[in-house]
Amino acid sequence: MAWDMGFAGKSAVVTGAGGGMGLAIARALLAEGARVAALDVKAKPEGIDDALYLQGDIADEGFVADAVARAAAAAGRIDHLVNAAGVLWFDRDKSAIDMDMSDWDRVFAINLKGAVHATRQAVPRMARAGGGAIVHFATIQCLRGDTKPQDAYQASKAGLVAFSKSIAVQFAGAHIRSNTICPGPTLTPMQARWDENPQAQARAASGIPLGRLGTAEDQANACLFLLSPRASFITGTELVVDGGRLALP
Numbered sequence: 094m095a096w097d098m099g100f101a102g103k104s105a106v107v108t109g110a111g112g113g114m115g116l117a118i119a120r121a122l123l124a125e126g127a128r129v130a131a132l133d134v135k136a137k138p139e140g141i142d143d144a145l146y147l148q149g150d151i152a153d154e155g156f157v158a159d160a161v162a163r164a165a166a167a168a169g170r171i172d173h174l175v176n177a178a179g180v181l182w183f184d185r186d187k188s189a190i191d192m193d194m195s196d197w198d199r200v201f202a203i204n205l206k207g208a209v210h211a212t213r214q215a216v217p218r219m220a221r222a223g224g225g226a227i228v229h230f231a232t233i234q235c236l237r238g239d240t241k242p243q244d245a246y247q248a249s250k251a252g253l254v255a256f257s258k259s260i261a262v263q264f265a266g267a268h269i270r271s272n273t274i275c276p277g278p279t280l281t282p283m284q285a286r287w288d289e290n291p292q293a294q295a296r297a298a299s300g301i302p303l304g305r306l307g308t309a310e311d312q313a314n315a316c317l318f319l320l321s322p323r324a325s326f327i328t329g330t331e332l333v334v335d336g337g338r339l340a341l342p
């Protein structure tokens with residue numbers, strides 16, 4: 094028997110749904126019968142024709158307010174929010190001692206404040222609908238140090254973990270859950286550097302106990318679980334989805 098995850102008739106907003114994990118999550122939610130509003134700065138990709146696609150910058154508070162309002166008007170409610178939009182600029186994000194602070198600010202505006210914008214818009218609507226569930230995407234890199242620092246990325250994602258916990262505690266009484274997924278290296282457009290360099294990709298995979306890199310679907314599976322009623326006693330925590338990478342000494 095199929096495992097009914099309880100998404101039929103529910104309404105979800107997914108940021109970063111123009112590619113990678115966000116797109117996989119939007120597709121999976123549509124397949125489970127949810128209404129999906131997909132936000133991304135990129136043009137609409139294939140495979141989410143049934144979603145309400147809203148193109149714009151997640152760092153722009155006005156865009157996010159308008160987009161979530163349109164999602165709520167179209168579906169009549171907001172039950173779920175997935176904050177998957179994010180950037181990792183391998184060329185410019187480095188030690189805070191050396192990097193350009195305008196890059197630092199932009200990374201924070203997208204990775205942290207963008208998620209805050211979406212959460213501010215979604216939470217009151219979830220409360221009116223009687224509850225809801227939020228999943229934010231951080232990274233395993235915000236739970237450990239890095240010999241090749243990407244300080245803006247790492248610190249912005251650590252902020253997201255803290256923000257998620259605070260929202261979880263503040264709104265538990267309104268039946269709103271908030272959790273963070275910390276992915277390990279995952280094959281998505283963000284890791285396009287590996288398309289040209291299969292050896293580097295194989296090296297990265299060999300450093301993962303389960304012997305492979307993650308896929309967008311691996312992350313989508315974890316996300317749908319955390320959004321679903323099957324996770325109804327889980328809030329304010331992090332789910333590491335990394336093939337065992339963080340468990341290594």
Ligand SMILES: NC(=O)c1ccc[n+]([C@@H]2O[C@H](COP(=O)([O-])OP(=O)(O)OC[C@H]3O[C@@H](n4cnc5c(N)ncnc54)[C@H](O)[C@@H]3O)[C@@H](O)[C@H]2O)c1
Nearest residue numbers: 109111112113114134150151178179232278279281282283
């Ligand atoms: N791929 C990995 O290895 C990995 C590992 C750890 C964490 N993550 C995190 O998981 C999340 C999803 O990553 P992914 O691998 O699917 O990356 P991705 O680059 O494939 O997808 C991220 C999406 O966010 C969108 N986006 C970027 N800036 C935006 C903006 N200003 N406004 C609106 N949308 C914007 C992009 O257009 C893109 O479609 C990200 O937050 C990322 O930091 C990824």
